[in-house]
Amino acid sequence: MFATRRIQHCRVCGARTEYRVPPDDNRERATCTACGEIHYENPLNVVGTVPFWGDQVLLCKRNIEPRRGLWTLPAGFMELGESVAEGALRETVEEAGAQVELLQLFTVLNVARVGQVHLFYTARMHNTTLAPGPETMEARLFRQDEIPWDQLAFRTVRQTLEHFFADRQRGHFGVHVADIA
Amino acid sequence: MFATRRIQHCRVCGARTEYRVPPDDNRERATCTACGEIHYENPLNVVGTVPFWGDQVLLCKRNIEPRRGLWTLPAGFMELGESVAEGALRETVEEAGAQVELLQLFTVLNVARVGQVHLFYTARMHNTTLAPGPETMEARLFRQDEIPWDQLAFRTVRQTLEHFFADRQRGHFGVHVADIA
Numbered sequence: 001m002f003a004t005r006r007i008q009h010c011r012v013c014g015a016r017t018e019y020r021v022p023p024d025d026n027r028e029r030a031t032c033t034a035c036g037e038i039h040y041e042n043p044l045n046v047v048g049t050v051p052f053w054g055d056q057v058l059l060c061k062r063n064i065e066p067r068r069g070l071w072t073l074p075a076g077f078m079e080l081g082e083s084v085a086e087g088a089l090r091e092t093v094e095e096a097g098a099q100v101e102l103l104q105l106f107t108v109l110n111v112a113r114v115g116q117v118h119l120f121y122t123a124r125m126h127n128t129t130l131a132p133g134p135e136t137m138e139a140r141l142f143r144q145d146e147i148p149w150d151q152l153a154f155r156t157v158r159q160t161l162e163h164f165f166a167d168r169q170r171g172h173f174g175v176h177v178a179d180i181a
Numbered sequence: 182m183f184a185t186r187r188i189q190h191c192r193v194c195g196a197r198t199e200y201r202v203p204p205d206d207n208r209e210r211a212t213c214t215a216c217g218e219i220h221y222e223n224p225l226n227v228v229g230t231v232p233f234w235g236d237q238v239l240l241c242k243r244n245i246e247p248r249r250g251l252w253t254l255p256a257g258f259m260e261l262g263e264s265v266a267e268g269a270l271r272e273t274v275e276e277a278g279a280q281v282e283l284l285q286l287f288t289v290l291n292v293a294r295v296g297q298v299h300l301f302y303t304a305r306m307h308n309t310t311l312a313p314g315p316e317t318m319e320a321r322l323f324r325q326d327e328i329p330w331d332q333l334a335f336r337t338v339r340q341t342l343e344h345f346f347a348d349r350q351r352g353h354f355g356v357h358v359a360d361i362a
Contacts, residue, residue: 007192011220014190014197024315027260039192042225043259045298078224079208083291083360084298105289105358108300110264117226117265119289134205175356177286179264 043115047087048075049123056141063137067153096139097131109156110179118156224296228268229256230304237322244318248334277320278312289358290337299337
């Protein structure tokens with residue numbers, strides 16, 4: 001489950017919070033018992049890319065938990081002050097050191113169970129120079145028949161890769177919206 | 182600007198926080214001076230719909246700040262446990278009491294300045310029954326030439342309406358991704 005009900009103290013004054021339904025609301029929110037501050041908890045965006053070079057796609061072997069040692073597309077939590085595209089590009093540089101040009105928003109995948117939305121862009125690699133960051137053990141290019149399908153870190157990565165190869169085959173890249181159960 | 186640097190106390194233990202760059206990170210995060218908990222602050226999704234009935238679009242006159250008295254499409258903050266579509270549908274019911282069928286993801290608009298992403302679905306209304314909730318003064322249908330362009334609450338609403346009427350004229354609805362400066 002997503003990490004809700006974790007707010008035990010008020011961010012403004014430090015007093016204890018209680019989960020209550022505020023006036024004009026219909027959900028319980030962590031509410032400060034001293035100053036009344038209401039603390040909302042909302043879904044997070046995970047933003048990334050499908051970097052490709054010819055008929056190959058770039059994957060990164062995770063060096064951090066969760067799913068350490070499994071393969072992923074470069075992706076991470078969107079930060080304040082950036083767009084989805086800027087976040088996706090930043091993660092591609094940080095995790096793989098790849099130089100890419102973002103092409104289009106490609107998948108929007110709801111993972112409601114963990115309170116996340118995963119958004120991936122297609123990204124054309126400018127060259128094959130890679131410089132994986134500390135979160136990545138190894139970054140390398142895979143042809144479709146080389147993809148380690150049974151060693152992928154996340155279902156959103158699997159589904160994004162499946163759409164990528166299907167769309168490439170039919171010669172047209174769409175925007176794919178889906179829910180991950 | 183987006184509301185960052187507002188976390189003054191730790192949500193876990195209530196002690197003071199300080200903004201510091203954690204190990205293996207490159208941004209300042211509110212970090213507890215007692216227990217070390219790191220508090221991340223990330224963008225929020227605002228999800229809504231363009232409800233239409235024949236050649237008319239449904240707008241709501243806001244009964245809450247900000248922009249009280251101005252017109253908006255039904256939209257609000259995405260909640261934990263729901264998908265983008267579920268949130269968009271929920272807001273349409275809460276703010277307008279409209280019965281709709283969601284058709285497709287239509288706009289994805291980055292508002293990086295305030296740390297938000299606005300996502301709108303097109304939505305076919307089942308009927309013209311409306312039952313505005315407490316956040317709405319009035320809900321009504323507008324033909325294109327009746328839209329109160331100078332009394333719209335948000336630029337994302339304006340841009341979504343502009344795309345809607347343009348796409349309707351060309352007879353094809355796409356997915357529009359843009360940055361709002």
